[in-house]
Amino acid sequence: MRFTYLIYLLYILLLFNCKSPKEHLTKIEGKQIQITDSIAGDADIEAFIKPYRTHIQKDLDSVLAYSVDTYTKTEGAFNTAIGNFMADAVFDESNPIFKSKTGKNIDMVILNHGGIRSIISKGNITTRTAFELMPFENSIVVVAIKGTQVDSLISYLCKSDTPHPISKLKLSVDKNFNLIEASIQGKKIEPDKTYYVATNDYLYNGGDNMTFFKPDEGLYILDYKIRNALIDNFKKVDTIRPVRDDRFIMKK
Template identity: 70%
Template sequence: MRLTHLIFLLYFFSLFNCKQTNLGLTKIEGKQIQITDTLPIDSKIESYIKPFRDHIQKDLDSVLAYSPNSYSKSNGSFNTAIGNFMADAIYSEANPVFKSRTGKDIDMVLLNLGGIRSILPKGNITKRTAYKIMPFENSIVVVALKGNQVDSLVNYLCRVKRAHPIAKLKLTINENDKIVEAKIKGKDIELDKVYYVATNDYLYSGGDNMSFFKPNDSLYVLNYKVRNALIDNFKKVDTINPVIDDRFIQIK
């Protein structure tokens, strides 16, 4: 009996001692650590990343072209030199890619003025220049639009009266903001024709209230970033000298 009693007590105490205690979170404490240049540098980390940083800096600062003047998106009412350069560069670089895949040509280009984030500076033009002008990861897409949708595109440009970069489209409005002339590659816009419009994925998705891209006949994703097209164009030219022209003007 004593042995049985002892075994029972041992079993009871083992169950009691093995009982799990429910724990709960009662308080969270923390502090903000400012990330500034006053923080001590870890020499091991610094020595590890230095070769990579030096390689990237050298690549970004490699000279690709030269600009005799500085160009800003604020210099111009309906079209700007830097915007014209960007739209023309996109056409020049994207059209061969599009044609190789579809057998068709891009009819026009439309970008957004707000996408130009820096000036095109006077002096040497580098990859870093392209990253400053276009820091976003926007890619080029080509949208197949019917003529009536292109009319909506033209009406949008007339309504907002901003120097959104365009190429291969010529647009003239009068003092009352009415369309005097609208041509693509020198020809009147035909309502029943399909036009292939190059733009970026942000605008295709409705950015800057450009709702006229949807619905559409087809969408072609080129997997080609706007920034990379600029870099490729920089490499092809010796001197960049864009101008404000008559692609979008208002007559009085």
Template identity: 60%
Template sequence: MRFTYFVFLLNFLIIVSCKEEPYRLTKIKGSLIKVTDSINPNSEVELFIEPYKNHIEKDLDSTIAYAMNFYSKSDGKLNTAIGNFMADVVYEQANPVFNNRTGKDIDMVLLNHGGIRSTIPKGDIRIRNMFELMPFENKIVVVALKGKQIDSMINYLSQAKRAHPISKLKLSLDQDFNPIRAMLNGETIRSNKTYYVATSDYLFNNGDNMKFFRPNDSLYNLNYKIRNALIDYLKKVDTINPVIDDRFVQIKN
């Protein structure tokens, strides 16, 4: 009996002594690896990606429309041709999608001046130009807002004093930048009416401090990127010639 107990104890000690201790993280070290032109390219990687790179470059350089003039976001004070173009295109492309899903129409579009990251050159417009103009992956969302929140939006626009792109909204300010007239689709804004505003998911999430999108009645994510909307529109038209107009102006005495 004592011998059996001794054998059992000996086997137990052998098993315990052979058991591996679990690894534990005790220290984390990091170093900065700078990516510069001095790093030699890997020829095997270069050869592997070259066909894909050439295909992408060919697509980016394909012509999709023609611009009558050169367009920049610095061309106007409260509205610009390029901003008007972008807002109008978002309405043109997004409203059929929204209407098909909900049976309702978009009432207005609001984008942001800072989101315009490049220009549209005079002459041929290439897909590459749209990636430069809108390099972000921002998607179009439609937010249901009451008229009271539209009033907050109007106050924001008047205080910002920037050419934030809008469509279907007409806004006039006095010489002190106070709102004196605001119309949506030719009608005065009613405080208890629900309006459907198309914007970007970035702005909906308080981008550019646009906090008037919350709270809201409802949110519709169209899963449609602004850049793709621009490209789709340009592919179906031959020529664009947007202009600065009276959708957002300051009236001076």
């Protein structure tokens, strides 16, 4: 019995003595590797992607329409020609989709000035133009909100001092940015009426501090990207000549 006890004791001592010592991280080093033209490309990879690159470039360079002038988002204090074009294009292309799904019509559109990421240059408009104008994957959604929330939307626009693109909404303010008049599709806004507002998923979720969409009366996801709406609209109109108009003005 005593001999057995000694054997167990010896086994335990050997077990602990054979354990590997614990390793501890004592130092981390790193270095910056510059990616420049001096790094040679991989010929096999280049050969593999070449046909795909050629196909994509051909698609991006395909001509969709013609622009009679150059348009930028800095040309206008309350509304811009390029912003008006984008908001109107979203309305024109998404309303038939929304109506086919719900039997209802979109009442108005609001986008964000910061979402316009490029200009439309005079001359041919290509698919690349649409990708440069809207490089994000933002999709169009339609939000049902009451007239009281539309009032909050209008208050946001009046205070923002930024020409956010709108369509079918008409506003006028005084020199102190106090609202004088507001209408949707030529009609006075009714507090208890439900309005269907097209925007994008980023803004619906509070982007650019547009918190007036929630709570809502319903959300309709069209599964339709803004960029695709622009491409479809370019194809339809052939020639674009957007203008600044009286959809949002200051009366002196």
